[in-house]
Amino acid sequence: QQPVQSPQAVILREGEDAVINCSSSKALYSVHWYRQKHGEAPVFLMILLKGGEQKGHDKISASFNEKKQQSSLYLTASQLSYSGTYFCGTERERDDKIIFGKGTRLHILP
Amino acid sequence: DAMVIQNPRYQVTQFGKPVTLSCSQTLNHNVMYWYQQKSSQAPKLLFHYYDKDFNNEADTPDNFQSRRPNTSFCFLDIRSPGLGDAAMYLCATSRDMRVIDIQYFGAGTRLSVL
Numbered sequence: 001q002q003p004v005q006s007p008q009a010v011i012l013r014e015g016e017d018a019v020i021n022c023s024s025s026k027a028l029y030s031v032h033w034y035r036q037k038h039g040e041a042p043v044f045l046m047i048l049l050k051g052g053e054q055k056g057h058d059k060i061s062a063s064f065n066e067k068k069q070q071s072s073l074y075l076t077a078s079q080l081s082y083s084g085t086y087f088c089g090t091e092r093e094r095d096d097k098i099i100f101g102k103g104t105r106l107h108i109l110p
Numbered sequence: 111d112a113m114v115i116q117n118p119r120y121q122v123t124q125f126g127k128p129v130t131l132s133c134s135q136t137l138n139h140n141v142m143y144w145y146q147q148k149s150s151q152a153p154k155l156l157f158h159y160y161d162k163d164f165n166n167e168a169d170t171p172d173n174f175q176s177r178r179p180n181t182s183f184c185f186l187d188i189r190s191p192g193l194g195d196a197a198m199y200l201c202a203t204s205r206d207m208r209v210i211d212i213q214y215f216g217a218g219t220r221l222s223v224l
């Protein structure tokens with residue numbers, strides 16, 4: 001069951017905030033967030049485990065609401081380098097494969 | 111330094127002509143994955159190796175095969191490429207599937223089928 005990401009695309013000015021959501025209709029064990037720049041490999045951002053945790057580093061943080069089967073990625077005071085496509089990947093059980101959402105394209109304008 | 115290396119970065123083949131994509135890793139990871147990513151779509155898992163154990167996804171066409179001759183290398187063989195197989199192919203690795211772990215991706219091989 002592929003997770004659903006919203007919005008599909010976001011255009012922001014440098015310094016603005018963004019929230020990207022990832023939701024599933026099934027119970028989740030973990031949520032993984034990756035960013036992919038055009039023509040490059042996806043790069044790991046963070047993993048969140050069930051239990052409703054929140055993580056962050058620098059100005060990028062995420063939360064995982066186990067009851068809602070939803071994770072949100074928060075980008076504060078966005079920088080030009082944040083541009084790219086953000087994918088969430090979900091696991092329903094430990095040892096399960098990761099299923100990725102369709103991605104959210106983020107474009108930061110100067 | 112690149113840790114997951116895919117070659118070539120761009121591959122053009124003809125309809126029906128077999129093609130092999132390669133992936134190598136310097137991380138000594140147990141697990142290697144192959145994903146297919148079409149334009150504006152999510153990466154779709156084709157198969158993975160957990161050490162020498164091959165795990166094929168149920169919806170991966172028979173046209174796609176894989177080999178892992180040793181820990182460091184993994185190959186994706188497309189026996190008879192069709193126009194619908196044009197895509198970015200991503201290789202990824204992780205230490206172990208038994209624990210929650212990061213996947214490290216290569217930069218991908220973009221396959222065109224003429």
